[in-house]
């Protein structure tokens with residue numbers, strides 16, 4: 003399978019280890035990821051809070067380049083980029099006038115013909131669980147994991163085409179295939195606060211705290227994410243949360259592809275596990291005899 | 296040649312304000328065949344009708360056009376006027392100047408021109424109308440009632456009290472439907488069982504009612520006055536003639552399964568009565584779980600039965616009978632919320648229950664003996680959250696309609712919690728409070744005074760934290776998110792048509808509405824009849840409703856049935872389809888479009904053009920079933936089918952008149 007790959011800004015910076023793990027997993031599974039040449043920022047929150055047309059034009063340019071290179075499918079690992087791309091495609095598909103306008107703005111034809119998939123859907127829906135299972139050499143047996151989806155991968159459902167916006171299962175099924183034990187918990191799709199933690203920390207941190215608390219209450223050993231910003235909030239801010247709420251959270255948080263890479267036999271040195279804030283070392287020690295670390 | 300009289304009605308100012316009636320009457324005098332015309336304030340009034348009768352005599356009229364309101368309103372009235380005036384009633388034609396003209400236009404000049412056209416068309420048709428005569432058919436003086444909830448029981452009792460025979464078919468092992476499951480009924484808070492179980496007994500003992508419980512209707516043939524119906528009674532494995540209902544078998548049966556009657560909150564044996572006051576008050580064996588029937592082990596019930604009533608070899612029974620009328624009373628089910636409400640946990644949390652489960656729980660004869668207990672740990676809940684409109688008024692997810700009884704029963708439940716647990720906190724999430732009914736709003740107000748906290752907004756999520764349920768929602772009056780910690784959550788789930796009701800409608804021969812509720816013939820004027828003659832509606836099968844409305848409707852349906860059964864013969868509607876076998880090719884298109892299953896293909900002995908004997912297939916219309924809708928006539932390629940009173944040439948005459 004061949005996909006145009008849109009890493010987005012985060013995967014070049016705060017979420018660099020996500021990018022590494024994604025590529026390892028793709029290599030093992032025989033998925034070809036071709037980075038969209040000369041891609042630009044999707045505009046994220048900043049664009050759509052300033053100018054509607056800008057918010058559509060930025061992702062449209064990337065998608066138009068992918069189309070020009072003949073790609074029928076675009077893989078987007080970041081949940082925010084995914085949401086922006088999907089919204090753009092839907093808006094353009096719904097309005098021929100907009101299609102003309104956008105194409106004019108970006109100086110390229112954008113037909114909105116290609117299928118846009120989150121990287122989670124590429125692996126979890128398009129690749130085939132049986133195929134993945136064949137590559138598992140180091141099953142993550144006994145790892146009680148909370149699959150966390152956040153909001154942008156699932157809502158609004160008519161745009162995201164999530165399997166179930168209230169209780170999505172794509173990641174859970176993937177984690178099960180690699181031997182882990184996904185738990186049924188209640189905060190799968192609650193918002194992590196995204197960038198709100200910066201301007202309104204009381205609110206943002208409460209949201210993060212509630213997610214960690216719910217995962218912990220169900221005995222999760224770790225949390226798996228499919229978004230670099232969710233990852234950052236849940237991983238980096240545990241210290242701040244503990245300080246604010248007097249809690250003692252130390253829950254390792256992983257990108258779902260990191261856990262897959264581990265199960266495929268890669269070691270932590272092969273990807274960016276050392277870049278995590280909450281150490282996973284003792285957990286991995288317990289789980290797979292430290293082979294990962 | 297026809298001598299047509301045209302009568303233009305003012306309908307007070309309804310028509311006259313927008314249409315110049317005198318001018319229309321004057322114009323009518325120039326139409327072919329019209330020899331007399333007049334306008335009058337109220338044509339349907341007694342003087343109006345007398346006026347027509349006098350004109351028939353004086354002007355020697357032999358066809359009449361009245362231009363007034365819709366035929367649905369007064370066609371029958373004027374047909375009778377003709378009959379009284381000595382004319383065949385089908386020589387009458389109606390032009391609708393109200394719904395189709397004055398009510399929908401404002402420009403008087405243009406409306407008058409249109410009115411003249413409408414009358415011109417009606418007069419043209421009157422020229423072609425033919426005398427039609429009804430024939431008669433016999434009425435079997437026996438009614439079938441399907442479903443024995445409060446609706447079916449009430450209808451059966453009313454018909455039986457009027458002296459007619461009734462067969463009452465119920466598919467569960469007991470009659471009663473939902474009403475005896477309830478604890479108390481709003482707004483009077485009288486005990487539901489105390490008013491419903493005596494009715495059940497009355498039904499069982501009524502000399503004119505034959506009760507067939509644990510049975511279903513499998514086939515219906517025929518038409519009004521004479522429906523031939525097949526009923527299949529499931530194997531009970533207990534001979535109810537021998538059984539005394541002592542209950543020993545139930546106490547000895549070693550296999551226990553969740554009791555459907557308690558909606559899974561309690562257990563029952565595999566030889567069981569659904570509840571203590573069940574009617575018939577004798578058990579049946581559950582063939583899916585009984586060890587003897589499944590594995591050929593056990594057999595304890597047969598051993599302990601003092602009268603030898605248990606019969607493991609029992610088989611289902613088929614009955615066939617003929618009825619003059621059928622009453623549908625199949626009630627409702629509740630929306631399977633577990634399938635779509637992921638935000639409420641898809642049924643994962645044991646302490647999230649439905650209103651009907653709550654009824655079983657507060658019911659003194661229910662699984663907890665009337666004590667409010669959390670299903671998870673049996674603790675008394677101190678904080679209870681009610682959520683209304685779960686599946687109702689939710690077009691994006693489930694049903695768009697309002698389920699009507701939930702606002703009131705939720706107020707009742709809130710009141711009951713506060714009554715039983717005075718220090719409890721009760722929250723009700725609502726969209727609106729719809730308490731239209733006698734003493735209903737007062738009841739809701741009293742619940743507020745009791746201390747129930749009403750929060751206007753939807754609940755977005757429920758999840759478990761330790762032994763508590765966290766309920767997150769919105770208070771849309773304050774514009775703020777709210778979070779409530781609850782011990783028990785009760786969902787007011789939408790009413791939906793009972794399982795299998797769509798298939799049953801098909802068997803009986805009519806179509807439900809888009810949501811699956813049984814469609815009445817007219818929403819205002821014929822609320823308890825279906826479009827299929829002789830089939831009537833009672834209770835929640837027609838749409839969500841509470842007990843007072845259900846009982847009122849059941850009485851109305853019974854009155855209609857009694858009216859029908861009081862006749863020994865029925866006049867048939869002569870405006871039915873006729874097929875001309877000479878030009879029918881037997882293609883069967885009409886059979887497929889007929890909503891009343893009134894057309895059959897039959898074999899006709901004929902000769903081909905060489906004189907050889909052949910058998911041809913042709914369409915044959917059953918005039919008892921045909922309702923004269925005309926669907927067949929427009930599908931017929933060769934024009935072999937024609938509708939009496941709406942013949943193709945009559946309609947084309949109208950069209951021609953418009954352009955003449």
Ligand SMILES: Cc1cc2nc3c(=O)[nH]c(=O)nc-3n(C[C@H](O)[C@H](O)[C@H](O)COP(=O)(O)OP(=O)(O)OC[C@H]3O[C@@H](n4cnc5c(N)ncnc54)[C@H](O)[C@@H]3O)c2cc1C
Nearest residue numbers: 442444445446466472473480481626627650834835841842
């Ligand atoms: C939680 C709750 C609380 C309520 N509280 C109140 C209250 O306090 N006051 C009030 O006025 N109303 C109340 N209601 C409404 C009340 O339940 C209904 O108005 C009433 O039960 C309707 O009666 P019914 O006979 O039309 O339907 P049902 O009670 O549903 O009876 C239908 C019967 O038909 C049978 N049946 C179905 N299909 C077939 C078939 N194919 N063949 C043979 N038999 C069939 C069923 O088994 C059943 O016995 C409440 C409803 C709920 C859900």
